[in-house]
Amino acid sequence: MWMRVCVASLWMVSVTLPGCAADDPGESEGATASTSSGEQGSGSGDGDGEVGGSAACENPEPLTSPATGMPTGFVRCSDGFIHREEAVGIPSAETPANPSCGFDWDDCATDADCNGGSPGGLSRCVELFSCSSFCHCVGSCEVDDDCGPGHACVDAELTGDVPRCAPAGCRDSSQCGEGLCGISVMKNDDDAHPEIELACMTDSSACRMDNCTLSDVPDVPSWAVDEDIDCLAVDGQWTCVADLGSCG
Numbered sequence: 001m002w003m004r005v006c007v008a009s010l011w012m013v014s015v016t017l018p019g020c021a022a023d024d025p026g027e028s029e030g031a032t033a034s035t036s037s038g039e040q041g042s043g044s045g046d047g048d049g050e051v052g053g054s055a056a057c058e059n060p061e062p063l064t065s066p067a068t069g070m071p072t073g074f075v076r077c078s079d080g081f082i083h084r085e086e087a088v089g090i091p092s093a094e095t096p097a098n099p100s101c102g103f104d105w106d107d108c109a110t111d112a113d114c115n116g117g118s119p120g121g122l123s124r125c126v127e128l129f130s131c132s133s134f135c136h137c138v139g140s141c142e143v144d145d146d147c148g149p150g151h152a153c154v155d156a157e158l159t160g161d162v163p164r165c166a167p168a169g170c171r172d173s174s175q176c177g178e179g180l181c182g183i184s185v186m187k188n189d190d191d192a193h194p195e196i197e198l199a200c201m202t203d204s205s206a207c208r209m210d211n212c213t214l215s216d217v218p219d220v221p222s223w224a225v226d227e228d229i230d231c232l233a234v235d236g237q238w239t240c241v242a243d244l245g246s247c248g
Contacts, residue, residue: 052203052205052206052207052208052211053201053202053203053204053205053206053207053208053238054201054203054205054208055176055178055179055180055201055202055203056077057075057077057078057081057083057180058077058078058079059077059078060075060076060077060085061075061076061077062074062075062085063075063076063082063155063157063158064157065090065091065155065156065157066156066157067091067156068091070088070091071088072088072090072155072157072158073085073086073087073088073172074155074157074158074183079208079209080209080210081180081182081201081208081209082158082182082183083173083180083181083182083183083201084152084170084171084172084173084181084182084183084198085172085173085181086172086173086174087143087144087152087171087172089142089143090141090142090143090153090155090163091142092122092142095110095111095124095125095126095162097109097110098125098127098135100127100135101125101127101135102135103135105134106134106135106136107125107134107135107136107137108125108135108136108137109125109135110125111123111124111125113125113137114137114138122139122140122141122142122146123137123138123139123140124137124138124139124140124161124162125137126138126161126162138161138162138164139164139165140162140163140164141153141163141164141165142163144168144171146165147165147166148165150167150168150169151165151166151167151168152165152166152168152171152198153165153166154166154183154196154198158183158185158196159194159196160194164196166183166196166197166198167196167197167198168181168197168198168199169197169198169199169200169233169236170198170199170200171198175200176200176201176202177200177202178202178203179200179201179202179203179205180200180201180202181198181199181200181201182198182199182200182201182233182238183196183197183198183233184196184197184198184199184232184233184234184238186230186232186241186243197232197233197234197236198233199233199236199237199238200236201238205237205238206231206237206238206239206240207231207238207239207240208231208238209231210230210231211231212226212229212230212231212240212241213226213229213240214226214228214229216229216240217229217240217241217242220242224242228242228243229241229242229243230243
């Protein structure tokens with residue numbers, strides 16, 4: 001039983017964005033928005049305050065799976081932006097036994113509890129550190145087709161626990177023309193089970209990385225600071241967002 005509830009609040013500018021529209025979001029719980037961060041531009045996302053997208057990726061660094069050491073298909077650019085260069089299958093790996101799981105208030109103790117007694121299924125027993133700590137069964141995946149249309153399978157390197165399905169307006173950068181299939185990760189206070197989305201980043205996108213400031217988002221609380229403002233994908237559009245998640 002949850003003792004406290006986590007709430008994430010988003011403040012966004014309400015104007016129409018150009019960009020890469022997401023496919024049918026399916027079971028996504030993402031917010032519905034037609035949003036932008038203000039003026040369009042060609043900012044490089046280097047924190048200079050110039051809002052604008054960029055399809056560049058300097059000094060790309062392939063990311064590897066923490067479980068297998070193999071490439072995940074995701075690449076990190078020199079400014080920290082991560083895009084999915086190609087779709088790569090994720091080998092199945094059983095979640096290591098966690099001594100913190102298995103109490104009366106937990107949904108599970110092992111992966112087998114989530115798969116009808118078999119550890120071979122796609123569900124995983126994960127300890128979710130979010131305001132309170134409990135173990136739950138969560139859906140996992142190995143390939144994009146495990147997730148259905150409009151979604152992609154994202155490796156544990158980016159989800160923070162196990163491979164998960166995420167809403168995806170693109171499944172790799174080849175679907176973005178001259179742009180990049182970027183990944184957006186919005187974390188809550190405890191950095192647990194983040195909201196993840198893939199969307200096309202182009203030169204005409206509204207923002208990229210840390211080039212958003214408080215002035216790009218209206219009606220934010222007086223206590224918010226520039227570090228609370230992120231460029232995130234919301235329903236296929238990159239926009240400046242005030243990520244003010246809290247537990248209460």
